[in-house]
Structure formats: structure tokens, C-alpha cells
Amino acid sequence: MERPSRLPMVIGIVLLVxxxxxIFVAWYQxxxxxLETGQIPYVISGGFGGLGLLxxxxxFVLIDVVRRSEVKLRRSTERLHERMEQVSDAFLIGSxxxxxRTVAAPARPMRRRRRVPRE
Numbered sequence: 001m002e003r004p005s006r007l008p009m010v011i012g013i014v015l016l017v018x019x020x021x022x023i024f025v026a027w028y029q030x031x032x033x034x035l036e037t038g039q040i041p042y043v044i045s046g047g048f049g050g051l052g053l054l055x056x057x058x059x060f061v062l063i064d065v066v067r068r069s070e071v072k073l074r075r076s077t078e079r080l081h082e083r084m085e086q087v088s089d090a091f092l093i094g095s096x097x098x099x100x101r102t103v104a105a106p107a108r109p110m111r112r113r114r115r116v117p118r119e
Contacts, residue, residue, distance in 0.1 A: 008063045009064040012056075017057075026050060
């Protein structure tokens, strides 16, 4: 199984850095304005834009983490499946049956009890 691409992590880190930089520049520029109305454009463009970049960066980092976890889980499941096949083969050989797998009859479904409404 192939390893997942690390591109989402790289993109996420770049977006996080850009988001923090945008917030810092907006804060710095807004701090050098004498009027409060002159600070609003910096807060809107830099503050909200930086927050958007931070959120997108976290999404990309989360995508990378989920992909890596999925690959680890698949590898672990495949190893478990192989091990379970080895154990079942050992039981079949130990019990004197053929090493060929036999198909068991399907289990009968359990009957459900009918619920009697309480009065």
C-alpha cells in the first residue's frame, strides 16, 4: 500500500503561516491609525482574511492526519486478517480436517420476542 501524499500538510502549514502573518500585519497597521474608522479596513481585510486562512490551513492539516490514520488502520487490518487466516489454518490442520477451507452453513437468525404492550 502506498504512503499518502504529504502535500495537504505542506499546504496547510503554508496557509497557517500566511494567516498568522495577515493577522499580524493587520494588527500592526491598525495600531498605527489615529482614527478608529481608519482601523476598520485592516480589521476586515487582514483580521477576517487571516482567520479564513487559518481555518483553511487547519482543514488541510486535518485532511493529512485523517489520510495517514486511514493508511495505518488499513495496514493494521490487513496484518490482523493475515494472522487470523494463519490461526484458522492451524486449527483446521490441528483438528484433522483438510487444510482447504470449508464453508460453514449460515447461522439461523435469532427469533425476536414479541413485545406485549403494558396496560
